[in-house]
Amino acid sequence: xEGMEKEILFSRDAINQRITELAADxxxxxxxKELVVVGVLKGAFIFMADLIRRLQxxxxxxxxxxxSYGAGSTxxxxxxxxxxxEMEIRxxxxxxxxxxxxxxxxxxxxxxxxxERGPRSLKVCAFMDKxxxxxxxxxxxxxxxxxxxxxxxxxxxxxxxxxxxxxxxYIVTNL
Ligand code: IMP
Numbered sequence: 001x002e003g004m005e006k007e008i009l010f011s012r013d014a015i016n017q018r019i020t021e022l023a024a025d026x027x028x029x030x031x032x033k034e035l036v037v038v039g040v041l042k043g044a045f046i047f048m049a050d051l052i053r054r055l056q057x058x059x060x061x062x063x064x065x066x067x068s069y070g071a072g073s074t075x076x077x078x079x080x081x082x083x084x085x086e087m088e089i090r091x092x093x094x095x096x097x098x099x100x101x102x103x104x105x106x107x108x109x110x111x112x113x114x115x116e117r118g119p120r121s122l123k124v125c126a127f128m129d130k131x132x133x134x135x136x137x138x139x140x141x142x143x144x145x146x147x148x149x150x151x152x153x154x155x156x157x158x159x160x161x162x163x164x165x166x167x168x169x170y171i172v173t174n175l
């Protein structure tokens with residue numbers, strides 16, 4: 001992106017290594033079960049693709065997309081599902097895969113909406129957790145990387161739709 005100054009935060013090697021660890025944790029926890037892995041579009045698609053290929057347990061996949069409406073570019077609290085999953089999740093073991101937990105509003109909403117559909121279990125795996133920006137209490141069950149704050153791009157994460165394709169994660173230094 002033109003004009004964006006950035007520094008590498010997590011290299012592709014560090015990401016690879018962490019995802020291998022996450023996949024091992026998830027595979028252990030779901031041994032003998034078939035997971036429904038739900039990716040939250042668009043940001044989670046690369047993470048999800050890498051994660052599921054390292055799972056030692058079978059899975060099926062689906063995707064959801066959410067939008068938040070209101071003032072400014074950050075989540076305002078008005079969340080809607082703009083693309084729902086197509087699978088039935090009643091009595092299934094569901095793992096939501098998200099790019100970042102920031103304010104926590106998006107995932108709180110999605111978890112509540114999915115709980116009403118009666119899954120056998122429901123957990124969240126987030127590639128990154130921004131600890132200092134929560135507006136609601138929310139803890140992901142599996143977290144790849146934790147940062148306090150700052151805007152990150154790459155590895156699926158965008159800034160105005162740019163920079164998703166970078167293989168490494170960068171922190172933007174001139175926002
Ligand atoms: P929430 O604030 O927890 O509801 O997160 C909403 C969404 O904002 C996340 O799923 C991301 O797609 C996006 N987001 C939050 N922080 C960043 C960032 O640093 N880079 C790119 N996208 C972000």
